[in-house]
Amino acid sequence: MTKDYGQFCGLAKAARVLGERWALLIVRDLSVGSRRFKELHEGLPGVPTSVLTTRLRELEQMDIVERRPAKQPGRGVLYALTRYGAELTPILDSLGRWGAQRMSVPAPEDVITSSSLAAALRAAYRPGVITTPRTYLIHAGPVTAWAMVDGEEVVIKTGLPESDPDLTIHAGPQLRLLLAGRLSPAEAISSGALEIEGSDTELVTFLQAFHVPLDDVTTVA
Known part of the structure; x- marks a missing residue:
């Protein structure tokens, strides 16, 4: 972990921990x-094993991450957020919305993971x-996430839901423009950028509930 900033400031203390490379993305996932260590490593393409090990150890020392035994015997340990670490979730969401305002389409080298889709x-x-x-299942290329919503509450997970979804979406890079309202559902479907299993009305409802606008100045791919 880098040297402390030497300021009696909550933001400085948070930056000391979360400002390290990969730390925020580990907490996001x-x-x-x-997650097991292997699952974290596979879900963070590009992170060296040594760096992941170091970040997890640092996050454990700061009571943000803890190790828990897997429910099935012999399945090793799982890394999870502590109660203190879980308090970062709305902060992560706010940062994600802020960053996404100037994020239109992925660059050729950008990777989308199931966890990043779920967090988005x-x-x-x-x-x-x-x-x-309502339950929505979203496939974005090779990655999958689902959302179960009910009024004020939303549960987001990777993989497949336990019950049949009300709407299944198959999308590519244009999903970001769709969530921003820059691409209409009709345009997305007619162009082949989007395929759905369910009704058009359900898609409209989904897009009303899941929305992150784009700035008029969109300079970051």
């Missing part, structure tokens, strides 16, 4: 769900738009 959906959710329980 664990905010979606507990959580950050995009607008409470109160949907008043009856």
Whole structure:
């Protein structure tokens, strides 16, 4: 961990821990769900094993991450956020929305992971738009996440939901423009940028509930 900034300031103390490379993304992934070391490593393309080990150790020392035994015997340990670490979730969502304002389409070298998709959906959710329980399954290329919503509450996970979704979306890079309202559902479907399993009405409802606008000045890909 880098040297302390030497300021009696909450932001300085937070930056000391979360300003380290990969630390925020590790916390982001664990905010979606507990992970084994291998799952974390596979879900963070480009992170060296040694760096991941060091970051996890530092986050454990700061009571942000803890190790828990897997529920199934012989399945090793899981890394999870502590209660203190889970308090970062709304902060992560706010940072995600802020960063996404100037993020239109991925650059050729950009990678989308299931955890980053799930976190993006959580950050995009607008409470109160949907008043009856709904489950949405989103495939963005090779990655998958789902959202179960009910009024003010939203549960976001990677993989497949336990119950049949009300709407399944198959999307590519244009999903970001769709969530920003820069691409209409009809345009997305007619162009082949989006395929759905479910009704057009359900898609409209989904896009009303999950929305992150783009700045008029969009300079970051």
